[in-house]
Amino acid sequence: MSKTIISTPDAPAAIGTYSQAVRVGDTVYLSGQIGLDPQTMALVEGIDAQIDRVFANLKAVAEAAGGSLADIVKLNVFLVDLDDFGKVNEAMTRYFAAPFPARAAIGVAALPRGARVEADGVLVLGD
Structure with a gap:
């Protein structure tokens, strides 16, 4: 099965x-996102702004993959x-509707660029 690379200027460019x-196939693996502004590539300030930017x-x-946050499993x-x-x-109540995706929350010592939050996910397109 072939793979397709997804890219959009509406999210930060890869920093690695x-x-x-x-x-x-119908599965999209989303790389981790931190609170970088896609236009400036600067980390937004404050935990609330970082969480919102991560979900945005x-x-x-x-x-860009042809889905939405509702497709995240x-x-x-x-x-x-x-x-x-x-x-x-x-923040998830603003970006997701029930039924919510399966989720893990992991405490870490540090994140890239001094970020305070990062999130990644898997979405499935189609039914």
């Missing part, structure tokens, strides 16, 4: 050796401070 997303970036890549969230988990839950 990876693609924004890869589609194999994931949304842009999902749409598995979401992984990485937090430098697990006390920010409630803020992630609150």
Whole structure:
């Protein structure tokens, strides 16, 4: 089965050796997104802004793949401070509708560029 690389200028360009997303069949693997503004490639300030930017970036890549956040079946969230988990839950109510995707929340020591949150996911297109 062939793979298709997904790329959009509406999400930050890769800052390493990876693609924004890869589609194999009806499955799209979204690379981790941190709170980088896609136009400036600068990290937005504050945890609330970073969480919103992470979900906006994931949304842009999902749409470039021909889907939406509603197609995400598995979401992984990485937090430098697990006390920010409630803020992630609150933001998810603005970006996702029930039924919500399966999810993991992982506490980490550090993230790229000093980010406080990162998220990646898997979406499935079609029925």
